[in-house]
Amino acid sequence: xxxxxxxxxxxxxxxTAAVEPRLHLADFLRDRQLLTGTHIGCEHGVCGAxxxxxxxxxxxxxxxxxxxxxxxxxxxxxxxxADPVMAELRAAFSAExxxxxxxxxxGMLATARDIVLRLPQADEARIRKELSGNLCRCTxxxxxxxxxxxxxxxxxxxTHAA
Amino acid sequence: MKAAAFDxxxxxxxxxxxxxxxxxxxxxxxIAGGQSLGPMLNxxxxxxxxxxxxRGIAEMCAVTETxxxxxxGACVTHARIEDGKLPDAxxxxxxxxxxxxAYRAVxxxxxxxxxxxxxxxxxxxxxxxALLDAVAILQGPAGRRELKVTEFMHGPFATALxxxxxxxxxxxARLSKAARWGYYKFCRKTGEFAEAIGAMLVDPERKVCRAVxxxxxxxxxxxxxxxxxxxxxxxxxxLKAVEAAGLGDDPYERxxxxxxxxxxxxxxxxxxx
Ligand SMILES: Cc1cc2nc3c(=O)[nH]c(=O)nc-3n(C[C@H](O)[C@H](O)[C@H](O)COP(=O)(O)OP(=O)(O)OC[C@H]3O[C@@H](n4cnc5c(N)ncnc54)[C@H](O)[C@@H]3O)c2cc1C
Ligand code: FES
Ligand code: FES
Numbered sequence: 001x002x003x004x005x006x007x008x009x010x011x012x013x014x015x016t017a018a019v020e021p022r023l024h025l026a027d028f029l030r031d032r033q034l035l036t037g038t039h040i041g042c043e044h045g046v047c048g049a050x051x052x053x054x055x056x057x058x059x060x061x062x063x064x065x066x067x068x069x070x071x072x073x074x075x076x077x078x079x080x081x082a083d084p085v086m087a088e089l090r091a092a093f094s095a096e097x098x099x100x101x102x103x104x105x106x107g108m109l110a111t112a113r114d115i116v117l118r119l120p121q122a123d124e125a126r127i128r129k130e131l132s133g134n135l136c137r138c139t140x141x142x143x144x145x146x147x148x149x150x151x152x153x154x155x156x157x158x159t160h161a162a
Numbered sequence: 163m164k165a166a167a168f169d170x171x172x173x174x175x176x177x178x179x180x181x182x183x184x185x186x187x188x189x190x191x192x193i194a195g196g197q198s199l200g201p202m203l204n205x206x207x208x209x210x211x212x213x214x215x216x217r218g219i220a221e222m223c224a225v226t227e228t229x230x231x232x233x234x235g236a237c238v239t240h241a242r243i244e245d246g247k248l249p250d251a252x253x254x255x256x257x258x259x260x261x262x263x264a265y266r267a268v269x270x271x272x273x274x275x276x277x278x279x280x281x282x283x284x285x286x287x288x289x290x291x292a293l294l295d296a297v298a299i300l301q302g303p304a305g306r307r308e309l310k311v312t313e314f315m316h317g318p319f320a321t322a323l324x325x326x327x328x329x330x331x332x333x334x335a336r337l338s339k340a341a342r343w344g345y346y347k348f349c350r351k352t353g354e355f356a357e358a359i360g361a362m363l364v365d366p367e368r369k370v371c372r373a374v375x376x377x378x379x380x381x382x383x384x385x386x387x388x389x390x391x392x393x394x395x396x397x398x399x400x401l402k403a404v405e406a407a408g409l410g411d412d413p414y415e416r417x418x419x420x421x422x423x424x425x426x427x428x429x430x431x432x433x434x435x
Contacts, residue, residue, distance in 0.1 A: 001167040001168060001169050001211075002169055004170055020167065021167075021168055021169060021170035021213065022164065022165040022166065022167050022168055022203070024164075024165070024200075024204070027164075043163040043164075043204050044163075044200070044201035044204055044205060045197060045200060045201050045268060048265070048267065051267050054270075054271075057241070057270040058266060058267040058270060059267050059270050059271055060197075060200075060267050060268065060271075062200070062204070063196055063197060063200025063201055063204065064196060064200065064271065065165075065170070065196065065200070065213075067170045068170075068172075068193070068196065068215055068217070070172075110267075111265075111266070111267065114266060118266075128352075129352055129353075130265075130266060132265060132351065132352035132353045133264065133265025133266070133267060133268065133353050134265075
């Protein structure tokens with residue numbers, strides 16, 4: 001079976017690589033780009049640990065093949081250090097004990113950031129629905145939900161004040 | 163949990179995709195969003211030699227409308243429908259159904275056509291498109307053909323698609339202003355495939371009164387004249403529909419599907435959950 005040469009943006013940098021078509025994006029990022037912030041749990045789309053951003057929208061990197069990402073722009077957790085929403089989420093995750101082992105956290109943050117940006121009016125029920133595709137074995141979710149609520153509330157306050 | 167090796171091509175148009183599939187002699191497979199095929203490849207439940215990626219085909223991503231109908235390209239994603247990016251020909255039914263499929267990360271890539279072609283009896287589009295009496299537009303080496311979704315579906319994970327045929331688009335007749343619908347599904351966990359689906363549609367101007375018993379063990383069970391379930395909910399008639407769908411033997415299954423119909427009716431009439 002032949003390899004394919006792909007060119008894509010990874011965290012703002014142009015990367016060209018020859019890949020076997022069967023290589024999924026999470027393995028490509030972890031093993032070939034040494035970006036190990038993307039975690040792998042189930043490898044069939046269920047647990048959400050591998051969730052990252054492709055062309056501005058969250059996606060499962062375990063059931064997305066690298067070969068299908070030619071021309072795409074991929075952002076992993078490593079690229080969000082300077083992102084203002086992610087900075088708020090990081091602080092809120094710490095304050096609310098929204099992680100223990102941290103295995104689910106990169107995927108949780110990718111989903112949380114999408115909730116904050118796409119659904120600024122989300123209430124607790126909506127947050128829980130949107131989070132249902134990310135499994136956490138440690139926290140029982142309460143802290144994660146609170147952390148997202150905290151960020152949404154702070155942002156609402158800011159827009160009211162402005 | 164790693165897929166077996168396969169080759170990959172991304173053709174620019176339908177004709178080229180059909181040619182690639184024909185050339186693969188049964189060992190080729192279409193990939194759209196990969197949200198059902200990806201898990202199957204990783205679990206090695208599917209081991210094709212060639213994947214033909216159809217997401218780059220403009221025609222399959224297009225949405226066109228006429229006064230009578232809306233034609234949705236097979237590669238339109240659940241998220242695009244959820245976000246109301248399509249003209250509303252179904253009085254909000256399509257966006258409401260889309261919003262409750264899986265999770266946003268899956269909806270961003272999963273497609274309407276991929277879901278229908280996959281033909282999981284519990285999938286939302288399979289049952290919704292049967293309710294809407296939609297038409298599937300297929301293209302193969304011999305040209306185009308059109309089939310009602312109810313004829314397109316042959317059984318669980320089985321459709322009318324030939325090995326070298328593509329599902330290009332789905333056509334839905336526009337509902338009238340007076341149309342009402344109800345959709346209810348039971349899932350063990352939010353975003354998981356349904357255990358039972360009940361759906362109904364009443365559109366008096368078009369003389370439509372249909373119900374679907376969904377998430378069966380095979381194809382959706384369509385009640386073409388559902389007046390006794392949809393206009394007025396008659397429990398005995400609803401139970402008859404569940405039994406006709408082949409779900410009468412197991413009391414738990416029967417009750418779930420009965421309740422799904424009842425709640426779909428309640429939703430359609432603007433009440434309860
Ligand atoms: C965790 C998880 C939860 C899910 N929950 C739900 C749910 O609650 N409800 C629901 O309905 N779905 C659910 N899904 C499935 C999801 O909706 C998929 O997106 C959809 O079933 C497949 O669409 P796809 O574009 O990803 O197709 P792919 O995975 O790319 O393809 C699926 C199949 O269809 C064939 N195919 C695809 N496109 C075409 C075409 N145009 N012509 C011919 N053949 C084609 C492929 O060869 C393959 O056999 C879930 C998926 C996951 C991973
Ligand atoms: S590893 Fe991708 S969803 Fe579980
Ligand atoms: S913090 Fe351990 S899995 Fe979520």
